[in-house]
Every structure is written in structure tokens, then in C-alpha cells.
Amino acid sequence: MARRIMHIDLDAFFVSVEQRENPELKGKPVVVGGRPQGRGVVASASYEARAFGLHAGMPLSTASHLCPQAIFIEGSFPKYRQASQRFMTILADFSPFLEPLGLDEAYLDATGFESIYGSVHQMAVKLKQRIKDEVGLSASVGIASGKVVAKVASELSKPDGLLEVATGQERSFLAPLPIAKLPGVGRKTGQKLNALGITTIGELSLMPLAALKSHFGASGEVLHRFASGIDDREVESPAPAKSISRETTFSQDTKDRSFLKATIRYLGERVGADLRQKGKRARAITLKLRYADFTTITRSQTLTQALDSDQTIFDTGLKLLNKALSQEKRPVRLIGIGVSNLVESGKQLALLDSSARRQEQLNRAIDRIRKKYGFTAIQTGRTLLLKDIFPETGEGYKLQTPSLSR
Ligand code: TTP
Ligand code: MG
Numbered sequence: 001m002a003r004r005i006m007h008i009d010l011d012a013f014f015v016s017v018e019q020r021e022n023p024e025l026k027g028k029p030v031v032v033g034g035r036p037q038g039r040g041v042v043a044s045a046s047y048e049a050r051a052f053g054l055h056a057g058m059p060l061s062t063a064s065h066l067c068p069q070a071i072f073i074e075g076s077f078p079k080y081r082q083a084s085q086r087f088m089t090i091l092a093d094f095s096p097f098l099e100p101l102g103l104d105e106a107y108l109d110a111t112g113f114e115s116i117y118g119s120v121h122q123m124a125v126k127l128k129q130r131i132k133d134e135v136g137l138s139a140s141v142g143i144a145s146g147k148v149v150a151k152v153a154s155e156l157s158k159p160d161g162l163l164e165v166a167t168g169q170e171r172s173f174l175a176p177l178p179i180a181k182l183p184g185v186g187r188k189t190g191q192k193l194n195a196l197g198i199t200t201i202g203e204l205s206l207m208p209l210a211a212l213k214s215h216f217g218a219s220g221e222v223l224h225r226f227a228s229g230i231d232d233r234e235v236e237s238p239a240p241a242k243s244i245s246r247e248t249t250f251s252q253d254t255k256d257r258s259f260l261k262a263t264i265r266y267l268g269e270r271v272g273a274d275l276r277q278k279g280k281r282a283r284a285i286t287l288k289l290r291y292a293d294f295t296t297i298t299r300s301q302t303l304t305q306a307l308d309s310d311q312t313i314f315d316t317g318l319k320l321l322n323k324a325l326s327q328e329k330r331p332v333r334l335i336g337i338g339v340s341n342l343v344e345s346g347k348q349l350a351l352l353d354s355s356a357r358r359q360e361q362l363n364r365a366i367d368r369i370r371k372k373y374g375f376t377a378i379q380t381g382r383t384l385l386l387k388d389i390f391p392e393t394g395e396g397y398k399l400q401t402p403s404l405s406r
Helices: 013-021 060-066 077-094 120-135 147-157 170-174 187-195 201-206 209-216 218-227 257-277 310-325 354-373 381-389 396-403
Strands: 005-010 030-032 071-073 098-101 105-109 139-144 162-164 243-254 280-291 296-307 332-344
Touching: 005 120, 005 147, 013 030, 013 077, 060 071, 077 098, 077 105, 077 120, 105 147, 120 139, 120 162, 139 147, 147 162, 147 170, 170 201, 187 209, 201 218, 209 218, 243 257, 243 280, 257 280, 257 310, 257 332, 257 354, 280 310, 296 310, 296 332, 310 332, 310 354
Parallel strands: 030 071, 139 162
Antiparallel strands: 005 105, 005 139, 098 105, 243 332, 280 296, 280 332
């Protein structure tokens, strides 16, 4: 079956987020990047500003010269990151075969989704609508049999566009376009091709492969395939986490061993729950310590078998902690624990000895209860200690959670 690959890209992303928050900016030439007097460059320009020749990467001084009436905004990255996450979450609702690229674009493999949405085109219409309703931004979508053509199509359809290239039409779709529109053709390659008398993608596709290879080496072959609209690359979802960890910075540096132990227990239980939820076991455990003077050390231990129990994480973490602190005089500022060298859980249970198996069953029972009633529904002896140390939190260590980083 022919593949249907979507490329989705938000329109004038940074600017659109600003316009969403301040409707007065809508329909006007707007630039995000900094003050026109500054030495920065344009990060994002509204389509109204582009009509004056403004584009990303242009020095702000040039931009204000070309379009003095433009509104210049410094921008704030956390806002864009949040919008990006909401955008990606919507895409993930449509297909698990998702490859995010940067903040505002992604490939999505929609092969076979006709049966759900009537057509992939319809699916793209729904997707665009949800992005508009839920994130307040407009996206452009290209659909084709491969990534390259899908990307060129979304770009060509901007803003707020939707363009599908039928299977078999890839080459004729690309042929009239200038070579700069082809992903992979940067400024240098473009200049080199122009010098060879090549200006359109069609001309590029007709260049003999041997000639392309002699000019561009191995990438000559890629250029040839892309220019012909051939691109078999898969949509690659990001690799799953290779490690899981939790750490916390204390509001006051400490030398209190019991407190450090309790914190390790708590962080270890969090890591363990995460590990089991992901269906993984770990072969290595790492302790991280940062001392008051900001010196940071990590100490790791490899396990004889891959395990996922809280007890193993705690025991190993504690051993590493005792070793690290045996000669140590400096107070501790941050403590963290992590697991790595992860393997799929599989059905290994039967291979474990009886005490390890009991641990497994206990952890799973605790996970179930916590899933139902919250993480703090069950506290082990050690984590209960944290309650005495932070009595003001009332709920024991719960209020520590926001300071956890992963
Ligand atoms: P793009 O998708 O390249 O640009 P855009 O979303 O502003 O406009 P378009 O409608 O053509 O897609 O990049 C996404 C965001 O990344 C952009 O809003 C700002 C940021 N960016 C920079 O900070 N510097 C740059 O040079 C580019 C190209 C983008
Ligand atoms: Mg964009």
C-alpha cells in the first residue's frame, strides 16, 4: 500500500503565539526577535511583515529599515515551549507514528488512517481544526507518499494551508519549483547548482547521477532521489528513555544521614514506579550528589540481574551513599537517584528467586494502590521520616514534589 505521510508546521509560530495573546497584533506586520535597535535577528515574522521582504535570520536593523511600521517583540520562550507541547500532544492523539522536528513541526505516518477518517485529507482537516480550537494557532499540512514531498507541500500551502500530492505525481509536483525549495539544498549547494545551470527541481532530477556524485559526493545520490520525489525514510518516533531519574535540591544544605536516606527511599520509589509503569527493568543504579560548594559526583553500581523493585533501588542507592559519604565533610545540597541500562520486563518473573519474586509482587500491589489513591497513599517507614523533618507540609513529603526534576 502506498504510504501517506503528513508534514505539519505551525504558521509564523512565535508571532502567532503573541497574536493569540494580544489580538491587536493580528493582521499587522509583527516580528519576534528583539528590539530593532538590538543586534539580533528576526526569529519569526508575520505574513504581513513578509510582504515587505522580512524573513527569519534577517538582522533586525535591516528589518526595521525595510518595514519601519513593524511591531518588534522580544518574545518569551517558555510560552512557545508550552504551545509546542500542546501542539505535539494533539498530533500524538491522531497517530502514534509521530516524529517531532523542533518546536513547531512534525512528520506523522497516516498510512491506513483513511478507514477511520474517510480520507487522510479529512484527517488533516480535523487535525488543523483541533490545533486551532485547542491551541489557538493555525497549521499548514502537506500530505504525500514520502517525507520530502510532504514537507515541500506544507511549505507551499502556507499559511493555513492543506495540500495533498497524489501518489505518482511527486515528480511533476516538484519539477517547476526552484531548487531552494528542496530540503537538503542549502545556500552553498544552491549556488553550486546555479553555477551548473540548474535552477529548478525538475532540472536537478534530470541531471545524470554520476555528475551529481562527482560534484556532491554521497549526498549527490540523495539529491537525485529527493528531486525525483523518491523518499523511503520512515517516520521515526523518538527513542524511548534510556534512563529514568529523580533528584531534589534541598532548601537547606544537610549532613543528616537519616534525612538523606529517607530522601533516597522516596526518590527511589518514584523511579521504581516509573520504571514498572514503562514495563522496564534496570541493570544499573546511579546516585548523584551535589555538595554545598556545588561539586557534583555520581556513583554507579551494576546489578547481577535486571530488576525493578523499590527495595533494590533503595539498597543499592544507600550502599552508594554510605560509600560516598564515608570520608565526606561537606554538607549535601542535592541528591538524586537514577536507573539505566534498561531492558524490557518480559516474562522474567519465573526466573527470579522466591524473595525477589515476593518483592516484585509487593511492588506491583503498591503501584496499584497508588494508582488508585495517589502516590502518598502508602508511605514506607523511611519516607514517613520526612514528615517529621518537614512537619509544616502536613502531608509529609508531598509538597516536595514540585521541586523534583527528571
Ligand atoms: P519556522 O517554522 O521555520 O518559521 P515560522 O513558524 O515562524 O513560519 P512559517 O509559517 O514559515 O512556518 O520556525 C518555527 C519557529 O522557530 C519560528 O516561529 C521561530 C523559530 N526560529 C528561530 O528562532 N530562528 C530561525 O532562524 C527560524 C527559521 C525559526
Ligand atoms: Mg512554522
